[in-house]
Amino acid sequence: MTIVEPTAATIVAAAKLLTDGKLVAFPTETVYGLGGDATNERAVAAIFEAKGRPQFNPLISHVLDAGEARRFVRWSDSAERLASRFWPGALTLVLPRANGSAIALLATAGLDTVAIRAPSHPVAQALIREAGRPIAAPSANRSGAISPTRAEHVAESLGARVPMIIDGGPCLVGVESTVLDLSRDAPVLLRPGGISREAIEAVIGRIALSDALPTGDAARRSPGQLASHYAPARPVRLDATTAGADEGLLAFGPDVPSGAMLTFNLSPAGDLAEAAANLFAMMRALDRPGIGRIAVMPIPETGLGLAINDRLRRAAADDGKSDRR
Ligand code: AMP
Ligand code: MG
Numbered sequence: 001m002t003i004v005e006p007t008a009a010t011i012v013a014a015a016k017l018l019t020d021g022k023l024v025a026f027p028t029e030t031v032y033g034l035g036g037d038a039t040n041e042r043a044v045a046a047i048f049e050a051k052g053r054p055q056f057n058p059l060i061s062h063v064l065d066a067g068e069a070r071r072f073v074r075w076s077d078s079a080e081r082l083a084s085r086f087w088p089g090a091l092t093l094v095l096p097r098a099n100g101s102a103i104a105l106l107a108t109a110g111l112d113t114v115a116i117r118a119p120s121h122p123v124a125q126a127l128i129r130e131a132g133r134p135i136a137a138p139s140a141n142r143s144g145a146i147s148p149t150r151a152e153h154v155a156e157s158l159g160a161r162v163p164m165i166i167d168g169g170p171c172l173v174g175v176e177s178t179v180l181d182l183s184r185d186a187p188v189l190l191r192p193g194g195i196s197r198e199a200i201e202a203v204i205g206r207i208a209l210s211d212a213l214p215t216g217d218a219a220r221r222s223p224g225q226l227a228s229h230y231a232p233a234r235p236v237r238l239d240a241t242t243a244g245a246d247e248g249l250l251a252f253g254p255d256v257p258s259g260a261m262l263t264f265n266l267s268p269a270g271d272l273a274e275a276a277a278n279l280f281a282m283m284r285a286l287d288r289p290g291i292g293r294i295a296v297m298p299i300p301e302t303g304l305g306l307a308i309n310d311r312l313r314r315a316a317a318d319d320g321k322s323d324r325r
C-alpha cells in the first residue's frame with residue numbers, strides 16, 4: 001500500500017488502478033472512501049472483501065454531476081431541484097435504476113434503486129473525471145471501525161488491503177452524506193448526514209423520516225439495515241448437494257450435481273470474489289417462470305462467503321415475501 005499526494009500523475013495512476021478493477025482510497029468532503037469501478041461486479045466484490053463486511057449492503061456510486069447521474073438512474077423533478085441546490089455536496093439520492101444502467105448489481109445489493117452522489121472534493125472529482133466512470137465507495141475502513149477522516153486512519157484500518165491511498169488532508173465535513181430516498185411516492189430520509197433535513201425541506205417541502213431510522217450505535221453497527229433487500233420470488237433451498245428436475249441450481253465449485261432444469265455456477269473454480277460478483281445476476285437469472293425452486297450449493301463460511309451466505313439465508317427465509325424493490 002502506498003500513500004500518495006494528489007498530483008496530476010498520481011490521479012492518472014489511481015484512475016488506471018480503478019479501470020483495472022483495483023481499489024483506491026480517496027478523500028471526499030464527508031469521509032475517506034474506498035473506491036472501486038461501480039460498473040465492475042468484481043471490483044465491487046473486492047470492496048466488500050477489503051472491508052470484511054459480513055453482509056452486502058448497497059453502496060453509494062459517485063459521479064461528477066447531475067448530467068452523469070441521469071445515465072444511471074431515473075431522474076425526477078425533485079432530484080433536479082435538490083441536485084441544483086446541493087450538488088456537488090453531501091447529499092446522496094436514492095433513485096430507480098435506469099433501464100440499461102451500467103451500475104453493478106452488487107453495488108446496489110441487487111436492489112432496483114441506486115444511491116448516487118456528486119462529491120465536492122476536488123480530488124474525488126479529479127479521480128472520477130480521469131477514471132471516466134462512476135466510483136462505488138463506502139467509507140474506507142474495516143467493517144465495524146469508525147469512518148476515516150484522514151489518510152492515516154485508512155492506512156491503519158485497511159493496510160495492504162488497499163493498493164493506493166490518496167492523501168487529501170483531513171475531511172472538512174467529517175460525517176457521512178445525508179441519504180434521501182426519492183424512489184417512492186414521497187421522499188424519505190434514510191440517513192441523517194452532512195446536509196440537514198431542514199435545508200432539504202426548504203427545497204422540496206416536507207420529507208418523512210424512515211420509521212426504522214437508526215440512531216446512535218445501531219446506525220453505526222449496521223448502516224445497511226434500512227435498505228429492503230433483494231430476494232427471489234421462488235423458494236430457495238440451501239446446502240443442496242443434489243438437484244431436482246424442477247429446480248434451478250446455483251452451483252459453486254467444480255463438482256456440480258446433474259439433474260437441474262437450469263444451472264448457473266457462481267464460480268467453477270471455487271473463488272469467493274468471483275461468486276460474489278455473480279451472485280445477484282445469477283439469482284435473478286434463476287428466478288423465472290418454469291423454475292419451481294432455487295437450489296443453492298454450500299458456500300464456505302469464510303471471507304466473502306459470510307456475506308454471500310447472509311444474503312442466501314435471507315432469501316431462503318423470506319422467499320417472495322420481502323419487498324423486492
Ligand atoms: P456508505 O456507502 O457506507 O456511506 O453507506 C451507504 C448508505 O446508503 C447506507 O446507509 C445504505 O443503506 C444507503 N443506501 C445505498 N444504496 C441504497 C439503496 N439503493 N436504497 C436504500 N438505501 C441505500
Ligand atoms: Mg462506514
